[in-house]
Amino acid sequence: MAHDAPEATGPTKLVIRNIGLLLSGAMERPILDADTIVAENGKITAIGRLKDVNTEGATTIVDAHGTTVAPGLIDSHVHPVAGDWTPRQNQINWIDSFLHGGVTTMISAGEVHMPGRPRDVVGLKAMAIFAQRSFWTLRPGGVKVHAGAPVIECEMVEEDFKELAAAGVKLLGEVGLGGVKDGPTARKMVGWARKYGIQSTIHTGGPSIPGSGLIDKDVVLEADTDVVGHINGGHTALPDDQIRCICEGCKRGLELVHNGNERSALFTLRTAREMGDLSRIILGTDSPAGSGVQPLGILRMVSMLSSLGEVPAEIAFCFATGNTARMRALDCGIIEVGRSADFVIMDQAQHSPGKNILESVQLGDLPGVGMTIIDGIVRTQRSRNTPPAAKVPEIVGH
Numbered sequence: 001m002a003h004d005a006p007e008a009t010g011p012t013k014l015v016i017r018n019i020g021l022l023l024s025g026a027m028e029r030p031i032l033d034a035d036t037i038v039a040e041n042g043k044i045t046a047i048g049r050l051k052d053v054n055t056e057g058a059t060t061i062v063d064a065h066g067t068t069v070a071p072g073l074i075d076s077h078v079h080p081v082a083g084d085w086t087p088r089q090n091q092i093n094w095i096d097s098f099l100h101g102g103v104t105t106m107i108s109a110g111e112v113h114m115p116g117r118p119r120d121v122v123g124l125k126a127m128a129i130f131a132q133r134s135f136w137t138l139r140p141g142g143v144k145v146h147a148g149a150p151v152i153e154c155e156m157v158e159e160d161f162k163e164l165a166a167a168g169v170k171l172l173g174e175v176g177l178g179g180v181k182d183g184p185t186a187r188k189m190v191g192w193a194r195k196y197g198i199q200s201t202i203h204t205g206g207p208s209i210p211g212s213g214l215i216d217k218d219v220v221l222e223a224d225t226d227v228v229g230h231i232n233g234g235h236t237a238l239p240d241d242q243i244r245c246i247c248e249g250c251k252r253g254l255e256l257v258h259n260g261n262e263r264s265a266l267f268t269l270r271t272a273r274e275m276g277d278l279s280r281i282i283l284g285t286d287s288p289a290g291s292g293v294q295p296l297g298i299l300r301m302v303s304m305l306s307s308l309g310e311v312p313a314e315i316a317f318c319f320a321t322g323n324t325a326r327m328r329a330l331d332c333g334i335i336e337v338g339r340s341a342d343f344v345i346m347d348q349a350q351h352s353p354g355k356n357i358l359e360s361v362q363l364g365d366l367p368g369v370g371m372t373i374i375d376g377i378v379r380t381q382r383s384r385n386t387p388p389a390a391k392v393p394e395i396v397g398h
């Protein structure tokens, strides 16, 4: 049903009022002093106190009933294939399930589970362009899936990257999942990709499945991708001394994933914090994968890093929103005028300890999702997947 999510048919004006806590997604100021957001035609137009903003002509009014509003969560590392189906664990509606976990944007790290995935240059380019087009046309539940992420092979030449960019491809899949596993070749191709505006990521750590290979610190640093994909491994991580070398040896994004080594994720977090570099931390699930498909994976990472990594919950939410948006040049992820009106509305889970949602997350619990909004349109109400929220928002007027 969610595949037929309502599209805006005319001008829209969304008002969210009675916000109890507003998380900005931006680490430099993670909590905003406001109780109302206005969004027109999918973009945020005002943030402030109800009496100070213009709510006239609203097409949808949401009473947050004192709950918490945050930017919609971004999963920086997914492996989609076609529509809302994954052959990896043979599930349908997995993207819709992630939406119920607060995820409104996903970034493909390669459509590597496509049955019969082509590895010749013409075939891999065609598949990337197809994936980019099909996920831009079909947004399961409204979720923005940035897909079309080719996995590089040794036979590629500069002209291939120029052609992919001209066709709308903006991402590379994980370097290392194809034939290119050495530093010099990876560096050359990542450079070509960057020249034409294509972002890159790399498979860091041990092999994920038979046929893939080890990518160690030397290859990661030489390849110099924009994001150090799953620095905590997917599945298995590099030794701590190599993780430290990567953190210190570059200024690229440090991606922590659910389907990796949690101890290594905490080691990376502590290293980045010592360096004053928490703005480099971004979160993904690295799913669907052998470890499964986790609709609550991003919330679970936020809670795990906040509780075991001793990071204030409002900062941990920035790892899954503003940090990723800035690193990947997305117009969502931060509550700011002009950005996409993509939100998750949450509250402390029922019977969870702590005096508010932030304390309960810092104690290791998940919040309850009460509503998701993408492009200013309500997509889901009380989540079918999270623990029930103590308070839920309500649509009170159209």
Ligand SMILES: [Zn+2]
Residues within 6 Å of the ligand: 174, 202, 203, 204, 208, 229, 230, 234
């Ligand atoms: Zn990987």
